[in-house]
Amino acid sequence: MRAAIFHENGGPEVVRIEQVARPAPGPGQLLVEVRAAALNHLDLWVRRGIPIETTMPHIGGSDFAGVVVEVGEGVAADRVGERVVVNPGLWCGHCRECARGQESMCERYRIVGEHTDGGFTEFVAVHADRAYRIPDDFSFEEAAALPVSYMTAWRALVSRARLRPGEDVLVIGASGGTALAAVQIARVMGARVFAVTQGAANVQRVRELGADVVYDRATTDWSRAVHADTGRRGVDVVVENVGAATWSGSLRALTRGGRLVTYGATAGPKVELDLRSVFWKQIEVIGTTMASRSEFEDMLRIVFAGRIRPVIDTVMPLDQAREAHGRLEAGGQFGKIILVP
Ligand SMILES: NC(=O)c1ccc[n+]([C@@H]2O[C@H](COP(=O)([O-])OP(=O)(O)OC[C@H]3O[C@@H](n4cnc5c(N)ncnc54)[C@H](OP(=O)(O)O)[C@@H]3O)[C@@H](O)[C@H]2O)c1
Ligand SMILES: [Zn+2]
Known part of the structure; x- marks a missing residue:
């Protein structure tokens, strides 16, 4: 063969x-x-x-x-x-x-x-x-x-970040396979979806897939814009997978008590973390990888029911x-x- x-x-x-x-x-x-x-x-x-x-x-x-x-x-x-x-x-x-x-x-x-x-x-x-x-x-x-993209995004949002309907979520690197899955899954879960990508064409496409607000990282300071667009609150959940290039912005985008879930480091694995922001804002940094058997099956069930393409x-x-x-x-x-x- x-x-x-x-x-x-x-x-x-x-x-x-x-x-x-x-x-x-x-x-x-x-x-x-x-x-x-x-x-x-x-x-x-x-x-x-x-x-x-x-x-x-x-x-x-x-x-x-x-x-x-x-x-x-x-x-x-x-x-x-x-x-x-x-x-x-x-x-x-x-x-x-x-x-x-x-x-x-x-x-x-x-x-x-x-x-x-x-x-x-x-x-x-x-x-x-x-x-x-x-x-x-x-x-x-x-x-x-x-498999890999949708199971990872599913576990990240559903089990690890415990995203709830009505919450605000920000997805970084949104044109990526896994991040796009996160946009679609967050949408189905009833969250308000913010996303970061690059270029006008991608901004438009991510919006068409169900994101409510999409930022062009080439032209927008998205970590500040997301505060302006959430009534100076910040988002409940950030889906991180880019790493070094976006990490500080992702932390800044979180509201008090927010959760940052990470499964990747495409642009580099070494980042800075100011512990004062962790305890003062009472945020959670959560790692996740792939998914359990039952999470994989739950993801397939929702997708095969036609809710996500x-x-x-x-x-x-x-x-x-x-x-x-x-x-x-x-x-x-x-x-x-x-x-x-
Ligand atoms: N732990 C796990 O179980 C698991 C599972 C799946 C994936 N991953 C990891 O997660 C990452 C994404 O995987 P994928 O397969 O979805 O990747 P992908 O399809 O290649 O997407 C990567 C996206 O990241 C964004 N990006 C790349 N470099 C960037 C930079 N310097 N600044 C800002 N954004 C940048 C780009 O999106 P925009 O242009 O739209 O911003 C790009 O399309 C990889 O590192 C992968 O290894 C881990
Ligand atoms: Zn085992």
Whole structure:
């Protein structure tokens, strides 16, 4: 089978299309014929190799959807032919965190496509209980756009930041896959949504997706503007994923008792934190990663009920995986970049 694979860490140029052996489903697994796979910023970190160590040579791709073509021992044969999307989380199932349903905090938590080969290829063997049926009116491309971005945004807002209807939320880096998911989910949760992006076209698009107020970071001091637009109050929740470039503005945007939830550091992981603002404003800084099994299922239920439609930037053939990496790295995308084998 063909795969977008790299043998060394580096820029997009290390990604090549090669023939590799087709996997066989082990006990409890099924074999998925990939019909669409989505890129995440994670795929760029993994390819660069900083600070992530992975298998080598490596096939990236944590997000994919396809058709079940074979089942391993112990899996019902009638699953063959099912259209599925895969939860890429891998967990041990018996540690303390797994026992209390916090799978993404498992001490052995890993991610398909990061710690193992992923979906930028034609076939992947996955645990049968991580493959979920896709409704007929959802395309493989739309389904592939979901897992990492939508599960992360779901856990960040629902479980970690405890967003409530009527609250004000500010989403940073809003054209990113995960941030766009946060805009859509916050909207469905009944929050008033503020967002930061770059460029007039993106401002317009984020607004069309349901954000009430959108700032252009190139032209607006958004951390001040958000105070003006909330009656000098600030927002209840900030969704952070950019890191160094936006951190101080994100803290400034919070109201007293506000919650900042962070899951990424695209523009750098080292930030300053003035403890006086933490205790005097009584704010919470909350970390989050991926999602538990039940959060993933809750997210799918809401999306598949038709309440949210994932945002797709481009669909490209798998053979252009290198160009897809380049496009995401350049940062001009809006929503998910999809590869089709
Ligand atoms: N912990 C987890 O479980 C988890 C899960 C998913 C993602 N992540 C992390 O979260 C981050 C976002 O992931 P993603 O896949 O959604 O990324 P993405 O699609 O590549 O989006 C990144 C967005 O960040 C904004 N941005 C980038 N550099 C910026 C800068 N210097 N200043 C301001 N904004 C900047 C841009 O949005 P605008 O142009 O609209 O401002 C860009 O579109 C990544 O670091 C990723 O590793 C972590
Ligand atoms: Zn565990």
